[in-house]
Amino acid sequence: MPIRSFAGLSQLVKDRIGSYGVRGAEMMIWRVVGLAASAVGSIWAARCLGPENLGISGVVMSVVALVTLVVTLGLDNACIRTVKGALDDANVEEFVRTIVSVRTLVALAFVIICGVAVAAAIWAGTIHSSWWLAIAAAFPLIYLQGNSALWLLQAKELQLIQYRLIAGQSVFMAAVYLAFLRPGAPAGSDILVQAIALTGMFCFAWRFATGLNLKGVLKVSITSARAGFRYANNERWAVAITFVVYFYTAFSLPLIGLRSTVPEAGRFRAAANLSQSVAAVLLIYTTIIYPRVLAWHQEAPEELFDRQIQAARLLLPWLIVTLICAAIGAPLLIPVVLGKQYLGSVWPFVVLVGAKLVLTLSSVFVAGVRAHRRDRMLCLCLIGVMLCSIGLNWIILPYYGALGAACVSMFSECVVLVMCVCFCLQSVES
Numbered sequence: 001m002p003i004r005s006f007a008g009l010s011q012l013v014k015d016r017i018g019s020y021g022v023r024g025a026e027m028m029i030w031r032v033v034g035l036a037a038s039a040v041g042s043i044w045a046a047r048c049l050g051p052e053n054l055g056i057s058g059v060v061m062s063v064v065a066l067v068t069l070v071v072t073l074g075l076d077n078a079c080i081r082t083v084k085g086a087l088d089d090a091n092v093e094e095f096v097r098t099i100v101s102v103r104t105l106v107a108l109a110f111v112i113i114c115g116v117a118v119a120a121a122i123w124a125g126t127i128h129s130s131w132w133l134a135i136a137a138a139f140p141l142i143y144l145q146g147n148s149a150l151w152l153l154q155a156k157e158l159q160l161i162q163y164r165l166i167a168g169q170s171v172f173m174a175a176v177y178l179a180f181l182r183p184g185a186p187a188g189s190d191i192l193v194q195a196i197a198l199t200g201m202f203c204f205a206w207r208f209a210t211g212l213n214l215k216g217v218l219k220v221s222i223t224s225a226r227a228g229f230r231y232a233n234n235e236r237w238a239v240a241i242t243f244v245v246y247f248y249t250a251f252s253l254p255l256i257g258l259r260s261t262v263p264e265a266g267r268f269r270a271a272a273n274l275s276q277s278v279a280a281v282l283l284i285y286t287t288i289i290y291p292r293v294l295a296w297h298q299e300a301p302e303e304l305f306d307r308q309i310q311a312a313r314l315l316l317p318w319l320i321v322t323l324i325c326a327a328i329g330a331p332l333l334i335p336v337v338l339g340k341q342y343l344g345s346v347w348p349f350v351v352l353v354g355a356k357l358v359l360t361l362s363s364v365f366v367a368g369v370r371a372h373r374r375d376r377m378l379c380l381c382l383i384g385v386m387l388c389s390i391g392l393n394w395i396i397l398p399y400y401g402a403l404g405a406a407c408v409s410m411f412s413e414c415v416v417l418v419m420c421v422c423f424c425l426q427s428v429e430s
Contacts, residue, residue, distance in 0.1 A: 027163045034167035035280055041174030042273045045190045046266075046338050048181040053130070055266030056187035059257040060134040064141050066246070067114070071107045071146030073228075074242030075099070078235040083155035096210065100147060101220045102228025107143040115139070134188025137195050144198045147218070149205040161208045169201045237375050244382040252393055252405040259397035268402035270342050271349035274334070278322070278353050282360040297368070305424050308364050315364070319357040326353040344402060351406035358413040365420035372427045381419050385412050 046054055079099060083092055118135055121127045127135070153162040176193045206218070232239055253272070256265040296307050330346045338345065369378050389412045396404035 027160055030160075030163040030167045031280070034163070034170040035277055037167070037170040037174040039274075039277055041170065041177045043337055044174070044177045045181060045185075046270050046273075046342070048177075048183050048185040049187065049190065049266075050184075051263040051266035051270075051341055053185065053187035053266070054190075054269060055257065055262040055264070056131055057134050057190050058253050058265055058269035059262070060131070060138050060188070061191065062251075062253040064138045064145070066251075067110050067142050068145040069243065069246050071103050071110060071142060073102070073106070073232045074239040075232060075235060076151040077242075078231075078238045079151050080155040082231075083152065093210075096152060097219060097221070098224045098228045098231065100218055101222075101224035102232070103147045104143070104218070104220045105222075105225050107146045111139055111142055114142070130187055132188075133186055134191050137188050137192040140195045141191070141198065144195070144202045148202060149209040152209040153205060156209065158208065162205075165201050165205055165208075169197045172197045172200070237379055241375065241379045241382065244379060244386050247386045247390070251390060252409060255390070255393045256397055256402060256405055259394060260401045264344070264401040267342060267344040268348055268405055270338055271345040271352055271402060271406065274345075274349050275352035275356055278326070279356045279359075282356055297372070304368060305427075308368055308424060311364050312361055315361060319361060323350075323354050323357055326350050348402040348406040351403065351410050355406070355410040355413045358410065358417055362413065362417035362420055365417065365424050368424040368427070369420050372424070374423060374427070377423065378420075382416070385415050385419075388412070388415070 049057065079095075082095060118127065122132075150162055150165075153159065173193050176197075177190070180193075181189060253265055253269060256268050297304050327350050330349050334346050334349065335343055366378070369375075389408055392408045392411070393405055396408060400407070
């Protein structure tokens with residue numbers, strides 16, 4: 001039958017590969033659009049701010065990320081699981097009110113505490129005026145990021161809307177960067193743009209996730225907040241793992257600012273931002289392998305480790321090729337893309353890419369640890385890795401700066417990989 005319209009073409013594609021395939025392809029398109037826009041925006045912002053101002057923004061954003069993690073209580077994955085098991089819409093609505101209440105009160109408490117601390121530091125003269133815009137623009141992010149509706153979109157399997165909103169935010173930020181940022185831009189101007197873009201995505205996400213206006217969604221009550229704290233206590237191992245993973249992976253930047261120099265923190269942030277583009281592509285494999293490992297465990301637990309080894313062997317050559325390409329391309333491209341002032345970001349970027357590759361490889365075995373329900377053991381081992389990572393950074397950063405932080409990240413990921421392989425092998429033998 002001839003195709004005379006776009007609707008006819010869309011229906012034909014759905015008949016051939018299925019509705020999930022079409023949705024997956026569209027999600028990939030939006031992801032690529034978002035990553036491309038984010039890369040363009042990040043590169044232009046880095047060139048306009050320079051290493052020192054970018055380092056100031058990076059240190060502030062790393063603190064915001066930590067505070068946001070506390071506001072969310074590390075419950076996103078647990079919340080998704082709870083919503084998927086809810087009996088009806090009324091239960092989901094009540095649960096959403098519980099989570100919103102507890103996160104809003106925690107966010108308000110941190111805004112007050114941080115505000116008093118910053119005001120005291122400014123009065124004492126310990127915070128330079130070049131930091132003021134970055135700090136002021138960061139305060140709204142504590143609430144906007146901590147109370148986002150993205151987890152609810154994912155729980156309701158509205159990932160396509162989620163990807164569209166994230167891509168839209170990235171495109172908006174890149175457009176504003178290109179239109180208004182110029183070389184010599186003050187520190188925090190990038191955070192200000194992010195706060196504006198995130199406000200729009202915050203409103204649209206809650207609208208699409210609940211079908212209600214913000215007034216109907218963001219109601220806060222003390223009773224609901226208490227229920228939220230009880231829920232967090234019941235999910236304490238999920239909370240613990242989330243916090244531990246953050247500390248051993250994301251605490252490098254503020255430590256660089258503390259133990260090394262602010263320009264060095266800017267170079268590390270630039271390298272980390274570029275490596276995240278590689279990580280975003282690798283995340284596709286991580287997303288696929290997790291449910292597959294769970295299925296292998298259900299089908300034949302005694303064969304799980306052998307299948308994990310096979311999956312790792314298939315993945316390993318591609319990871320090696322990716323690392324070689326990064327090592328060859330980074331010295332050529334980073335000075336051109338970011339400027340010669342970021343020559344110090346070249347090898348930290350290569351090492352961070354290596355860390356992301358090891359993380360992807362370890363995801364095969366982390367999934368196995370979760371399949372064997374050894375979350376408590378995983379959490380305790382990650383705590384050991386976290387403490388080791390912070391200690392090594394404290395010692396190495398004054399001498400090696402961004403490169404030292406990248407090497408510690410690589411070392412930490414290798415330790416996690418070895419531990420998870422040992423756990424999976426031990427589970428098979430027992």
